[in-house]
Amino acid sequence: MRTIEWFGFVLGALSAAGKVIIKKPGESAEFSCGESSPSSLVWNHGNNRMIKIEKSGMRRKGLGYNERTRLSGSKLIVSSVREEDSGRYTCEVDERSEEHTLLVVSVSASPSGDLPVGSAAQLQCQVAGLNPGSTVQWTRSNGGPHSDSTVQLKSVASSDAGIWHCKFSHNGETHSVSLEITVKENAPPTPAPLPSQNSKDDREPTHPDSTSGVTKPPPYVLLLGLSWWVWVAVGVGCLVVILLMVLVCVLCKRIKRRKRKMQKMKQLKPKHYCQCNRPTAAARPQQGRRREKPPGLALQPLLKE
Known part of the structure; x- marks a missing residue:
């Protein structure tokens, strides 16, 4: 029982x-x-x-x-x-x-994303809720374990790519959380394109470089990737534009001065009208009316005897 x-x-x-x-x-x-x-x-x-x-x-x-x-x-x-x-x-x-x-387990890599070869990186594993005295360590499939929850990679190599495991123990049992690391190889430098044989720049005079032995065009031929005749054309065009602007400004000023002068002359010149110095004609008698007789003499009173 x-x-x-x-x-x-x-x-x-x-x-x-x-x-x-x-x-x-x-x-x-x-x-x-x-x-x-x-x-x-x-x-x-x-x-x-x-x-x-x-x-x-x-x-x-x-x-x-x-x-x-x-x-x-x-x-x-x-x-x-x-x-x-x-x-x-x-x-x-x-x-x-x-x-x-x-x-609650947090695994992360800093910086995140693809890690360039030769760069520095840090792997972190944080486990919340573990009993006191529990151990946390990183391991990887192609390498040995690391005795800390944080791994410092001073110089990332191609061999560091792969699956990393964060292992920890709790109540006598071992648990694991994985993190995938991707390493990015440095791209080889791309060679400069060969100049075309039919290009105009190839027909320009060149001089060899004394240090490297590579032929380079003289400084007066190319400036900022353009030939000398292009810069000459640009300079002449700019000069023509400046002269045209100056000419337009001078003509505008002359026209304004002429207008002001004409206005002043109109204000000073008096207005004269045509006048004739002839005696005025006598007024004609009006037709259709009878002439009035002159008034007669006033009658005087008769003298009495």
Whole structure:
């Protein structure tokens, strides 16, 4: 009887130990807990109460329950995990308990992307939620292990390309997260194109370089990739444009001066009209009217005797 009880206790302890869940930042983590629809349920993150469902169906949320956490039956789902989400998760359902451990692993290479040959790089592996004293180290398929969670590559070589593994131990078990490193070879310098035999520049006079023995055109032939006659044409064109602009300015000034002079002359010159110095003619008598007789003498009164 005692043997059966001890065997049941061992099975309960193994089931209560749960499992280790390894996630990268931004992924989702799921924690199962017994039946899908239990009568009572409690989820704890470390020593913090996340949520409690009583037999009456009432839910009580704690500080550890946020907008990234939700329940699906008795399963706890944490989306977009962060480093602070790592640690121990305990589930109490129908007087039974289960325990899970969330480890958040971040592996990265700095700089990111393809690493040029000969450049410096750094590999980092950070594991949140490990027990104290756990070891973290880098290994690669074509090389030995490194005894640190950070690897400094002072000069990247072609042999550094491949899959790197970040290994760590937890509760006596070894876990690993991989990172692929890509090395970019330096492109060989491209040779300069050979000059064409039919080009005009080849017919220009050249002189050999005393240091390298390579024939180069004299400095008066090419300047900024153009021949001397091109620069001469450009200079003559610029001179013609400047002379035309000066001529236009002089003509405009002369026209303005002439207009002002004509206006002044119009203002000073008086206006004369034609006048005739002849005596005025007598007014003609009006026709159709009778001449008036001169008034007669006034009658004087008769003298009395």
